[in-house]
Each structure stands twice: as structure tokens, then as C-alpha cells.
Amino acid sequence: MSLLVVGSVAFDSVETPTERHENVLGGSATFFSYAASFFTPVQLVAAVGEDWPAEHTKLLTDRGIDCSGLETVKGGKTFRWSGKYLPNMNDRETLEVHLNVLGGFDPKLTEAHRRSPFLFLANGSTTTQLSVLRQMTGATLRVADTMDLWIRTQHDQVLELLKEIDGIVMNDSEAKLLCEDENLVRAGHKVLEMGPKFVVIKKGEHGVMFFSKYETYVLPAFPTPDVVDPTGAGDSFAGGMMGYLAEQGNFEPATLKKAMAYGTLVASFNVEAFSLDRMKQITRADLERRMESYQRMLSF
């Protein structure tokens, strides 16, 4: 089934303890849609500036991603983010953010977009997320990401969003901030009480936690020695997860757990190179092979 993602497309400048890459392809909706495209047809809605090279769009359309919703803003510049990873490669500091065209981003969905049964609101202003959500009232499954900035500055809107969506994906530090609770198991249950049918808490290198009224579980990250650039790990996780759900066409507990596992594995590939470089090298067969190792790893 078709999966619609609304979010950011960006130029990233990323510094790790050993390398620095400038102006590489990034953005929450970019990582998400590429990751999801291993599983299902994806429609991308985002805004770019006139500095956006056609080759980036081609990379996505070559994956079968429908980029008709990628709007080029006249006279505008594309969103830019730059960050630096600490030696542990799990924590990072944001050095610069230039919102540019993202500042005025107010997507109007076409009829074709609105018919998509699966929706993911990638990281972005909660106000924008709510506006999109209200254009997608007929969707089968509506999931959102959020971040600390919005929890702090658009707290009421975040609570409103949580009441209206089916699922939420957030980082461990964000769940702790939102719930004012340092225990992630308790925090997960508290977020669940705020409205969504399921809650996914991403713990970076430590994996992911899942909460619904039926079950609570943790899946570890796939252990890779080659962590080159963690940028986009969370977005590619969400892309793998939502892509698999859309492919299966349901969000039953068993499908959801398998989706968590696929998200984990796509993310484990994504961190093995800068930008989308590692995802560009792999196929669905590589994901299936890693899935076999992962399942073997977790059985005893």
C-alpha cells in the first residue's frame, strides 16, 4: 500500500571524530522515504529551494519515490543543518540550523496524496504536522515523529497531536522530557496514556522500545562495528518500520514487531556511511540476510 511522508529535505554538514562531509543530501523525509522504498511505494511531500540539484530528486525518483509533492520555492534556499558527533558517536551537538524554505512550509496535499492509506509525519513543526494530519482524516495508519524543540516550544500542540495520531516515534531523551520521568518503561506507558495506540522510543545504539496496550518490549540495535555517521538513523528506522507496515497493509501486533525489526536493520545499514551512501549500496536481499542473523541472534 502507498505510504505518504511529509517532512524535511536538507543539505547536511556532518562532522564525526574522523571525517567531515559538507552539504550532503539529508533531511528527515529523505532518509525516511529512501528507507521505506525497500518495501513499498512512497509519496514524498517537502519543500526545497532553487539551490536544489536535480540529481537529488533523480536519486529518489529512480527508487520509485513519487516526488510530485516536492515543491521548489521560487527564490528560496533549501533547509540546512550542521552537526558534530561526540566520540561515542551516539550524542551530537547541532552547530547550525538554517530553516530557509522550511520556515514557511505549509503543505497542501493533492487528492492523490490524501488517498494514501499510510501516513508518516517526519520531524517538523508540530503545527505543520497537525495541519497535514487534518487533511488526511481517511488514512488507515497515521504516525508522527517529534523532537525536544517542539516538546519545549509547542507543548500544547504536541499533546493535541498525540490525541489524534495512531502511533508516535520519539527519542529516549524526548520521552523523558515529555513525561518528566527518567524510567523509560514508565515514560512509554505515560505517552500511551496521552492518546496514541502505540509508542516507539528510539534509544540510538541501544535499540528501540515498543509500547501498546497489548505489549511492552525492547529490541536491541544490530551490533555493527562500522558506525561511520549516525545522521538519519532515526528517520531510516521509521522508514523501514512504516515501509514494512504499508507493504503488509496492517498494523497487527505481530506485523508491528516485525516492522520494528526491519526499521532496526535499515538503520543499522544507514549508519555505516555518510548521507544515504550505504542505503544506496544495498538491496532488499541484504536486509533479509541481516534479518536472518538478527533473528538468530535473538533466539536461545
Add this chain to the structure above:
Amino acid sequence: MSLLVVGSVAFDSVETPTERHENVLGGSATFFSYAASFFTPVQLVAAVGEDWPAEHTKLLTDRGIDCSGLETVKGGKTFRWSGKYLPNMNDRETLEVHLNVLGGFDPKLTEAHRRSPFLFLANGSTTTQLSVLRQMTGATLRVADTMDLWIRTQHDQVLELLKEIDGIVMNDSEAKLLCEDENLVRAGHKVLEMGPKFVVIKKGEHGVMFFSKYETYVLPAFPTPDVVDPTGAGDSFAGGMMGYLAEQGNFEPATLKKAMAYGTLVASFNVEAFSLDRMKQITRADLERRMESYQRMLSF
């Protein structure tokens, strides 16, 4: 099969964000031997002072733990540790350490101790661990714990120990310190190259990593909302792990993985109360029930 543990027995004073307990039963060998006693006969070798109450020894002997190696040092005082947990309940600061009788602890094993096929060197001075190890040359499986203090102050001895033992158990921060590498997968492999047949890296609330020449894997911690006191989590993990191995009488890859899982589950109970209070309430059947949930959690 019989399992011998050499380590510390202590009075702990523990402060968490909500509670403070003074002079409760603690010590690496105490948590370890109680945890292991769910699975196998345990022999405990440790030293206490004249302030040691008979009821603590009784608690252990009632579990079938052989305390004939628990030496009371004339005129001595028992080892004391006090610490305070940060709000995340995963990090802690040590407030006070009084080595007391542990300072002069130089165990001479009896013939009965030496015949034990399974040995665990719980946390303690590396010099003492080496001395015990050399009295136990005939053991089937010899595993040690270590900590940052010894890695810093007895670095050469730690390297010597790693060459002579079969397995090592350490915390994530200790593995990073020893290997000067922030990536735990790489660090685990580096420790493996230092000598042991297998390496276990404990990540606290994030679970445990395992490395051998045959495999690398991660198992998550069992998600419990009731983290009351994490003291002894690592020691009870090791006790559950070694207890199961001794019960099975081998350390084949499949047995080792199941041992990691049992260690994880004993530790998940241990953190649900202060001192040994939660372990005292449970039976092997409770462990089996949690094992079923844990295996269900990890299958998809």
C-alpha cells in the same frame, strides 16, 4: 556442577532519588552466590569482620550456599560501600569505601574449593584474583569480573588475568577504558584478542553484549518499570549466568546464550528492591515464567 565464587561481602549504604537504606547486606560475592543458587550448588570464599551478623550467613546457608570459606577476621571490620544513584538510576557515584578486612584479603583455597569445576572471580583486586586463579588450574571454566579502578591501577595484572581466564565480564565504560575505543562492538573484539575465549559487556539498563570467535550478539535488559535499586545488578547477572552454566556443565555457544538470558532475568528481579530483598521473594519458577515472556518478546 559446583561453582566457586571468590569476592567481597559487604555492608552497603545506598541512596536513590526516593529512598536511603543503611548497612544492608551487599558485596559482589553475596549478590553473585545468591543469584547462582537458583541453579547450582555454590561455594563462597570471602572475608568478614567481627561485626558480621550470623543471620547474614544463615540467609546464604539456607540457600544451600557453602559458607565454609567465609573467614571471620579477628578484630577486623567488614568491607563497607556507600553510593548514590542519579535520577536516571543507571549512573551512580560512590560516596565512601572502607576496605577494612578486604584490604588484607588473600584467600587460601581448601582442597574442596580447588575441586570446583566452575570458578568466578567476582570484583576485587586483580592481584588477589590472579592468586586465586593460580590455585584453580584444574577448573573447567574460569571467569572474572573487573572494574575501572583495577584497569587504571593494576593495568599489567589485568592484561595478565585476561590471558589466563576463559571469560571476562565487565561494564561498557570499563571496556571503553581498557580498549580506548568508544565503539563497544570494536571494544569487545579487542578484549577478545587480549586472551579470553569470551567477553561479556554489561550495559546496565541497555542489556548485555557477548563476543566469542563464533559470534557477537546483544540481548536487551528485561523492561521493568520497578527499578528500585540497581546495586548488585551486574553481580546477580554474573551469578545467574555462571549458575546456569554450572548447572548445564558446559559452555557451548547455545548454553552460553541461554546463560546470558538467565543472567539478564535474575538481574531484572534484583533491581526491583534494595539489597537481596527481591531475590529472596522469588523461586526458579518465577525465573522460568519471566524467561517465557523474554523469549516471546524477542521473537518475531
